[in-house]
Amino acid sequence: MPRNRQQIPKAEREAALVDHAWELFATRGYKGTSLAEVGRAAGVAANAVRWYFPTKDDLFAAALGHYVTQVRERIEADEELAGDPQRELVALLLDMEPYRGLHREAYERIGDSEALAGTYGQMQEWLEGRLLAAITGGLPADADVGLIADTAHVLFEGLLVSVRRLDRPTAEVVQLLTEALTAAAAARRGTGG
Known part of the structure; x- marks a missing residue:
C-alpha cells in the first residue's frame, strides 16, 4: 500500500519535486514549465509546491x-x-552543453533571484577553480589570479549560454583558453602590467 503523503519525509517530497522539475525544465524550458505541472508530475498539489x-x-x-x-x-x-x-x-562543460537554453534563462534571471544567483555562482566558482588548478603550474608567482578568474568567468558564461555551436571540440577550446591565459599572465608580468 502506498504511503500517505504525511508519512513521506519533507526532504523526500522536496527531492521528488526537484527531480520532476529538472525533467520538465530540461524538456520544456523555464518559460514552458509551471509550478502546477511540476506538482502534478510529483503527485503534489500545486499550492503545496509553493510551500x-x-x-x-x-x-x-x-x-x-x-x-x-x-x-x-x-x-x-x-x-x-x-x-x-x-x-x-571539459567534462562538465560537455555535460551541460545540451542545456544551454536553461543556462541562458538562469543567467537572465540571476539579477532578480538570489537563489539562481547563488546556484549559478557556485557553478562558476567550481569552473573557475578547475581552470585555475589547470593553469597554476604555468603562472608566474605574481600573476593576477583575480584577473584570470574574471576572464574565465566571462568566457565560461559564453560557453554555457551561447546559441552558437562551436566549430571545434570543447576540449580544444579549453586547451586554447588555458594556454592563452597562462601566456597572457606571463606577458603582463614582463611588461609590468
Missing part, C-alpha cells in the same frame, strides 16, 4: 543546482577524470 519552493525561480535554482551537483560528483568520482582539472572542466 517547498516559494517561487518558480527557487525551484529552478534547486533543480539546476541538483543537476550540476550530480554531474560534478560523477566527474569527481571518475577515475579517468578525477585529479585532472582540465579534463574535469
